[in-house]
Amino acid sequence: MKIIKNILAAIGLVCLSGLFIFAVQSDNISTEKPVSDSEVSNSQQLVNDYNVYAIPIPDDLNFAGEKMPLEDPDILERMDRELLVNTYWQSNGLLMFKRAEKYFPIIEPILKKNGIPEDFKYLAVIESGLTNAVSPAGARGVWQIMPATGRENGLEVNSNVDERYHLEMATEVACKYLLKSKQDLGSWTLAAAAYNAGNAGVSRRLEEQDVKDYYDLLLGEETGRYIFRIVALKEILSHPKKYGFNFTSEDLYKTIPTYKVEVDTAVTDFTKFAQRYGINYKILKIHNPWLREPKLNNSSRKKYFIEIPKEGYYPSKP
Numbered sequence: 169m170k171i172i173k174n175i176l177a178a179i180g181l182v183c184l185s186g187l188f189i190f191a192v193q194s195d196n197i198s199t200e201k202p203v204s205d206s207e208v209s210n211s212q213q214l215v216n217d218y219n220v221y222a223i224p225i226p227d228d229l230n231f232a233g234e235k236m237p238l239e240d241p242d243i244l245e246r247m248d249r250e251l252l253v254n255t256y257w258q259s260n261g262l263l264m265f266k267r268a269e270k271y272f273p274i275i276e277p278i279l280k281k282n283g284i285p286e287d288f289k290y291l292a293v294i295e296s297g298l299t300n301a302v303s304p305a306g307a308r309g310v311w312q313i314m315p316a317t318g319r320e321n322g323l324e325v326n327s328n329v330d331e332r333y334h335l336e337m338a339t340e341v342a343c344k345y346l347l348k349s350k351q352d353l354g355s356w357t358l359a360a361a362a363y364n365a366g367n368a369g370v371s372r373r374l375e376e377q378d379v380k381d382y383y384d385l386l387l388g389e390e391t392g393r394y395i396f397r398i399v400a401l402k403e404i405l406s407h408p409k410k411y412g413f414n415f416t417s418e419d420l421y422k423t424i425p426t427y428k429v430e431v432d433t434a435v436t437d438f439t440k441f442a443q444r445y446g447i448n449y450k451i452l453k454i455h456n457p458w459l460r461e462p463k464l465n466n467s468s469r470k471k472y473f474i475e476i477p478k479e480g481y482y483p484s485k486p
Contacts, residue, residue, distance in 0.1 A: 223251050223411075231399050232285035232356035237383050250393065250400035255411045260297070261404060262413060267298035268405055269420035271310070275339050282343035290402045291360055292342075294394070300333050300457050308332040311342040321345070328465045329472075333457040357382045357395055365391040426455055426475040435464040445476045446484070452476075 225247055229236040238244050254261060268289075275289045292298060295312040307314050309332040315325050321341040323331040331337045342363075349359035352367050353374075361382050362370045373385055382395060404411045435441050439462065442452040453459065455475040464472070 220256065223248070223255055225251060226403065229399055229403065231360065231395055231402070232287045234355055234357045236395075236399060240383065243383055246393070246396050247399065250396040251403065254397070254400045254404055258413075261411075262415065264293055264297065264401065264405060265408060265413060265415060266419065266421045268293070269417075270423050271298050271335065273423055274335055278336060278339040279343065282340070282347065284343050284346055285356055287356075287398070287402055288342075288346060288360065290398045290405070291363060292339075293401050293405070294397045295363075309338050310335055311338045313338055313341055317341070317345065324470075326460075328461050328463075329458060330460050331458050333460075337458075354380070355382070360398060361387075361391055361394055364394045424455075424481045425478045427478060428473040429476055431464065431466070431472045431474055432469050434466045438462045438464070446479065447477065447482065451482055 225238065225244065227238060229238065229247065236243060236247065238247065271292075272289055275292060276286060279286055279288055292310050295301075296310045298310055300309050301312060302308055303312055305314070308330060311332075313323070313332045315332075318325045318330075318332045318338075318341060321344055323334075323337060323341060325332060332341075346359050346363065349362040349367050350356055353359055353362060353370060358370055358374075358381075365373075365387070369391075373387065374380060377385060379385060386392075404413070408415070429445070438452055438459065439449045442449050445452075449462065452474075455477055459474075466472070
């Protein structure tokens with residue numbers, strides 16, 4: 169009986185607390201400044217001015233000249249998803265325009281020299297957002313190269329120097345990988361998918377499902393979206409006004425001209441090294457992210473080329 173009384177008493181306290189809270193809230197509401205007609209009108213105008221539209225899908229979408237079969241309803245829906253997601257993720261989209269202006273001029277000539285279609289620059293966009301990204305699996309840099317792949321293709325990868333962060337060198341490695349994938353798998357679309365899932369993984373799924381084309385494969389979420397994301401970014405970055413992106417050339421990031429300094433010895437202090445060229449350690453690292461420590465061991469006396477920005481692009485230091 170005593171337990172029941174205690175329970176009832178507790179319930180009563182809760183009810184009273186609820187009434188007290190409600191009363192306080194009611195008092196707060198009653199003392200708020202009334203919303204004027206003009207404020208309501210302005211708010212309504214903002215709502216009226218913001219609209220979200222369905223996006224017509226161009227009927228000539230392709231990757232590296234290989235047509236996307238949009239007559240297939242599954243392909244159409246998957247392409248629609250990526251166009252919607254990337255068009256209405258406006259802040260990310262604008263950043264891609266800004267970074268592309270800075271990094272595409274470095275990537276494009278290397279792709280061309282190696283016979284890789286220019287569309288593969290958009291693969292770098294979806295891999296890393298054109299940043300020196302780090303993946304949970306251990307991939308690094310703009311091209312998201314794994315340690316073993318880097319070493320197999322001639323990159324130095326250790327705690328002191330990691331050339332996966334060297335954009336030109338990493339782009340060369342990506343080209344080698346893509347050329348082999350194209351040779352093994354037969355199409356640029358499958359080669360791009362293999363960049364995500366591996367040559368062996370894509371080959372196995374083609375054999376298991378007895379098909380020859382990426383668009384006929386049932387794949388996991390990431391690889392299944394991969395080509396569609398690339399094509400969506402290609403379409404948007406190629407037609408900014410069409411997808412509602414407004415900017416001027418002054419809004420975009422610029423490639424800062426540099427010159428190379430050859431180093432074939434150890435460097436014990438990159439802060440002092442940078443100061444000799446009129447810059448600080450931070451700026452040195454911005455242009456040479458592959459230097460992973462504030463010193464260079466170089467016991468083998470290997471030749472390295474360190475990028476130094478030309479004068480006039482950073483504020484001069486006293």
